[in-house]
Amino acid sequence: MEGEDETESGAEIESIEDLPSMGPSTIKKLSEAGYKTLEDMAVASPVLLSGEIGLSEDIAGKMVRSARAALKMGFQTAEEVLRKRDLVERIPTGSKRLDDLLGGGIETQSITELYGEFASGKTQIAHHAAVMVQLPREEGGLEGKVVYIDTEHTFRPERIIQIAENMGKDASRILRDISVGNAKSSDHQVELAKKAGGIAKDGNIRLLIIDSLTSFFRSEYAGRSLLAERQQKLNRHVHDLQKLADLHNLAVLVTNQVLAKVDVIIGDQVAPVGGNIIAHQCTHRVFLRKAKGNKRIARLVDSPYLPEGETVFSIGEGGIGD
Ligand code: ADP
Ligand code: MG
Numbered sequence: 001m002e003g004e005d006e007t008e009s010g011a012e013i014e015s016i017e018d019l020p021s022m023g024p025s026t027i028k029k030l031s032e033a034g035y036k037t038l039e040d041m042a043v044a045s046p047v048l049l050s051g052e053i054g055l056s057e058d059i060a061g062k063m064v065r066s067a068r069a070a071l072k073m074g075f076q077t078a079e080e081v082l083r084k085r086d087l088v089e090r091i092p093t094g095s096k097r098l099d100d101l102l103g104g105g106i107e108t109q110s111i112t113e114l115y116g117e118f119a120s121g122k123t124q125i126a127h128h129a130a131v132m133v134q135l136p137r138e139e140g141g142l143e144g145k146v147v148y149i150d151t152e153h154t155f156r157p158e159r160i161i162q163i164a165e166n167m168g169k170d171a172s173r174i175l176r177d178i179s180v181g182n183a184k185s186s187d188h189q190v191e192l193a194k195k196a197g198g199i200a201k202d203g204n205i206r207l208l209i210i211d212s213l214t215s216f217f218r219s220e221y222a223g224r225s226l227l228a229e230r231q232q233k234l235n236r237h238v239h240d241l242q243k244l245a246d247l248h249n250l251a252v253l254v255t256n257q258v259l260a261k262v263d264v265i266i267g268d269q270v271a272p273v274g275g276n277i278i279a280h281q282c283t284h285r286v287f288l289r290k291a292k293g294n295k296r297i298a299r300l301v302d303s304p305y306l307p308e309g310e311t312v313f314s315i316g317e318g319g320i321g322d
Contacts, residue, residue: 014070014247016036016037021063039067044067091142092141094128098320113256114288122256127155129207131163145204146207146208147196149193150180150211152211152212166317208251210254218257259271284306286299
């Protein structure tokens with residue numbers, strides 16, 4: 001994104017290689033000492049670093065400060081925050097009522113989570129949004145491209161064609177601007193998300209979809225003993241996603257399964273996978289459930305600034321509608 005203030009170095013810093021005074025041998029030494037990511041550098045002590053790696057304290061300090069600046073770990077004025085918020089745009093979902101619930105659509109610079117049981121409409125909303133974001137601005141789109149990370153083999157180009165043609169759009173053009181990654185494991189999923197950053201850097205990616213965010217994590221880290229490890233990895237992954245959203249002013253849309261809560265009698269009897277980790281990091285969480293026929297109910301949960309509410313939308317031949 002342009003026009004961002006950075007206290008150190010104005011260039012975009014996305015990985016440890018981009019920090020000042022980095023060369024191949026320094027990178028190797030850092031990696032051997034366990035400093036592999038910008039986060040590792042941002043929380044490092046320059047004195048320790050210079051001892052361990054043999055850099056001057058001055059250079060080590062510069063690296064650490066640049067890493068912090070790149071990760072926006074310093075303060076910003078409220079005015080700067082507001083200016084950045086001014087750049088937020090919204091992707092229509094296809095349902096006016098669902099858009100209203102979301103304050104106008106799926107927001108850029110944020111992570112929106114759709115959670116709900118099987119066939120509640122998560123994947124359908126993802127497909128529809130992948131078309132909507134590409135529409136011209138006068139039709140409510142952002143004229144942007146899409147990265148779609150599919151973990152459940154449910155991405156269907158045929159469905160994209162159906163939705164696009166229903167709007168009278170050239171479906172082949174729409175398909176060309178969706179980059180699909182089929183994730184094979186949670187590690188692969190994390191890697192694809194990082195790669196999405198590279199694509200976003202030189203492409204006009206405005207929507208990043210992960211359908212589903214949690215399925216691999218859930219199956220690979222089954223059982224209590226692996227829970228902490230799973231949450232830590234998921235935490236880092238979601239953190240990466242938020243960084244992409246901020247850096248490229250794009251919307252991140254993730255889907256999540258629900259678990260039955262055995263101890264609940266009144267209120268919600270299901271909860272999203274991932275618990276607090278995801279709850280704290282997703283800006284908007286939408287709980288979807290089935291209603292009669294092709295109707296679905298969406299409820300906005302725990303939004304930082306939008307009122308909680310519920311609305312009905314439908315899934316049809318042409319995708320999502322009112
Ligand atoms: P999930 O929440 O499991 O991802 P989906 O988003 O895949 O669920 O939603 C599945 C629902 O969408 C099903 O009820 C199905 O009937 C409906 N659906 C899928 N494709 C079409 C279509 N081409 N026309 C009408 N309804 C469809
Ligand atoms: Mg699905």
